[in-house]
Amino acid sequence: MSNQAIHLFKQRRIKIAKEKRYYNKFIFNGHFTVFLVLLLGAFILGYGQWLKSIPKGINYSLITSVIFALTSMFPMRTLLQNADRLFLLPFEKNMKDYIKCSLIYSYFQRVMRQIALLIIFFPLFFQINHHHYAFYILFTILALVLPFTGLILKWQWYKYDLEHWSIHLILFIIFTAGYYITLDTSQLTGLASIGIVLAISFFVGLANRQHLFPWERMIDIETQHRTNYYKFVNMFTDVKDLSEAAVRRRYLDPVLRVPKASHFNENYMYLFLFKRSFVRGKDAFNIILRLILIAGILMTWLHQPIVSLIIGCLFTYVILLQMSQFYTQQAYGLWPQVWPVDDSKVIKGYQQFLYRLLLIIALVFIVIYALVNPLYMYAGLLFILVGWLTILNIIKKLKYQESLLKD
Known part of the structure; x- marks a missing residue:
């Protein structure tokens, strides 16, 4: 016996390892791998300088x-x-x-x-x-x-x-x-x-x-561990049978004010849904907050204008890229069946949501960069440019994917 x-344990260990190998293909893709390599290089550079004094x-x-x-x-x-x-x-x-x-x-x-x-x-x-x-x-x-x-x-x-x-x-x-x-x-x-x-x-x-x-x-402890892992993976690809809990953040209630009467239509519906999913979501909001915090620490720690600029641009790109899951959650969820609208309306709402998120991220990074490198503060505008080009690329790919689905 x-x-x-x-x-029995070996069988389950092999099954878990196989599942992780499958999801790792989506997590450690080309973009994220480059991001990790550059992040490691920035840390080694800053750590080496810090050790000198x-x-x-x-x-x-x-x-x-x-x-x-x-x-x-x-x-x-x-x-x-x-x-x-x-x-x-x-x-x-x-x-x-x-x-x-x-x-x-x-x-x-x-x-x-x-x-x-x-x-x-x-x-x-x-x-x-x-x-x-x-x-x-x-x-x-x-x-x-x-x-x-x-x-x-x-x-x-x-x-x-x-x-x-x-x-x-x-x-x-x-x-x-x-x-x-x-x-x-x-x-x-x-x-x-x-x-x-x-x-x-x-x-x-x-x-x-x-x-x-x-x-x-x-069993409850193991279930919680697996759920936490699936929530992390869900930032990179869809995970079946994963239910995300909603959390009310009262300090963000002004962001979700009741829309005007003129905004109760298909033109503004998805913008509100994307904002609500992000603000009330338990995992995506916390992950993005951690990424912004890590970027701010690295930019402050390194004290090098060019390296800090690269880090800010890289984090802006990665954060916007990780928001792709929000589109699949809303575009292929329940709402399109309850209130069918044209695909262009969904993409437009997603684009508006990304622009608003970019504005917040870029402002935070520009302020940090200006405080650390006041002589080069205008270079911080590059964060907005990189984010804008990233959004254009994301929307272009989404439109192409939707056109393939119609065929």
Whole structure:
């Protein structure tokens, strides 16, 4: 039976990997890959310049410890499905081996991000510690071992049916303390955090030996992870059976004022629908906000007029390009069936929505660019030009696609 449990998990792991490979074709397309390469180049350039004159008086050990404490709390992936709460009940006694596979899978799903962060932070501590790195080897061991011990404790915590937030609080405190002691004092006592987590796991495990498998909780956690992944993928391509929750942002209510009586017609209908989908949407709005924030940080950090200009143009292009999902959601959704209108009206409303979004993005980038590079502030108008050309290209492709659908 244990072999069947391992075989079941392997089957689901292969299925998930196949699904991710399929969606990665749409995510890491030519445009997005170029964007990531340029973003990486800009970060390396800015980071290298910053390392030449590292600001003093900042507790880098504490900041790094907090960052690693947050990234070390790996999510637990069980790959369980809704039907399992019924069909796998007779299999419950053999779920122990299944969970072992789950813990290993969860670890290796996130460990590469941990390694990337270790590589990024190494030059900083190599510089501020006068080219000594022996302590950083100890820190690396800690950063690679603690996440797995955290997963072990998470499983015991969930099985004991304790609060979700409490395990994250406990892990955050222990991880931060262990990392900080290692970085700040360069002593082996930081390794005690591993023993503390394992000890808590042992005692919680003793307490929940008679507890049944937490089917409902583990399935809900896995469902939430998959939903979050699908929401991200939905920014690049359509994902079937994905329902997006609406969120009211009261501070944006003025954007969705009730239209005038003269605007209650097919000429203004889709402009309002696109605005409402964006403002009330839970995921797209947050993703675009993060992209604008990242662009602003990079433009402020680099202090190079040409590089900052390229970054602003690139982010403007990517943000407008990611809005393509809004067109498919509205043009092929319910409204065209309830109130049929000509395709040109839908495209026109989408174009008007993109122009308004461009105006907001460009203004934010122009203000940031003008503050960082006041002598070249007029060059910020290039953001508007790039956005305008991007919109023209998007609309041209949409019209061509609609013409093909009519044939």
